[in-house]
Amino acid sequence: KAGVTQTPRYLIKTRGQQVTLSCSPISGHRSVSWYQQTPGQGLQFLFEYFSETQRNKGNFPGRFSGRQFSNSRSEMNVSTLELGDSALYLCASLDSGTDTQYFGPGTRLTVL
Amino acid sequence: KQEVTQIPAALSVPEGENLVLNCSFTDSAIYNLQWFRQDPGKGLTSLLLIQSSQREQTSGRLNASLDKSSGRSTLYIAASQPGDSATYLCASRGATNKLIFGTGTLLAVQP
Numbered sequence: 001k002a003g004v005t006q007t008p009r010y011l012i013k014t015r016g017q018q019v020t021l022s023c024s025p026i027s028g029h030r031s032v033s034w035y036q037q038t039p040g041q042g043l044q045f046l047f048e049y050f051s052e053t054q055r056n057k058g059n060f061p062g063r064f065s066g067r068q069f070s071n072s073r074s075e076m077n078v079s080t081l082e083l084g085d086s087a088l089y090l091c092a093s094l095d096s097g098t099d100t101q102y103f104g105p106g107t108r109l110t111v112l
Numbered sequence: 113k114q115e116v117t118q119i120p121a122a123l124s125v126p127e128g129e130n131l132v133l134n135c136s137f138t139d140s141a142i143y144n145l146q147w148f149r150q151d152p153g154k155g156l157t158s159l160l161l162i163q164s165s166q167r168e169q170t171s172g173r174l175n176a177s178l179d180k181s182s183g184r185s186t187l188y189i190a191a192s193q194p195g196d197s198a199t200y201l202c203a204s205r206g207a208t209n210k211l212i213f214g215t216g217t218l219l220a221v222q223p
Contacts, residue, residue: 103148
């Protein structure tokens, strides 16, 4: 099976812009979670989607949003970008049979 | 607030040495604990997952243990190799269904 894929792999944006990141889970996985990784805060949970519904949400401002499509692919959107949003954004899909989370390679977002 | 702590933050060992990485968690009702490795600039690779009902899991040279009562997990790496050099992260999963990550242990295995 193909692994979790994320596009694009790298993004450079300027403050105030918005950005959309995409994640395709492993085939058959219906849960997709998003995480932000920064040197200062480590890995922090953003949100989880299951069957097109947000099932869980972390402590991030409303500028961070997401959605999931019927084929389980997920997108996350960050509006009004700030310098502090520069990070590696990771998505993970859940194998509900083994409870194992599988991560994609991440999208490196740089905000100038 | 649930927290996960990893000690040490960094570790350097000579090739061939056995080593132990430590992970402490505050959630007494975890569902499972998962160990990952992360290479620089890359995503996370799942190494082992231990369900709350289990005491340990093994995969090749890796052995992970879980002690819910003390809130601790360890990752044992036998006969370390330079290719084991990476950051190792543990993450607990509880009733909220989200992974709570530790800050990681940066491991360097010297040839």
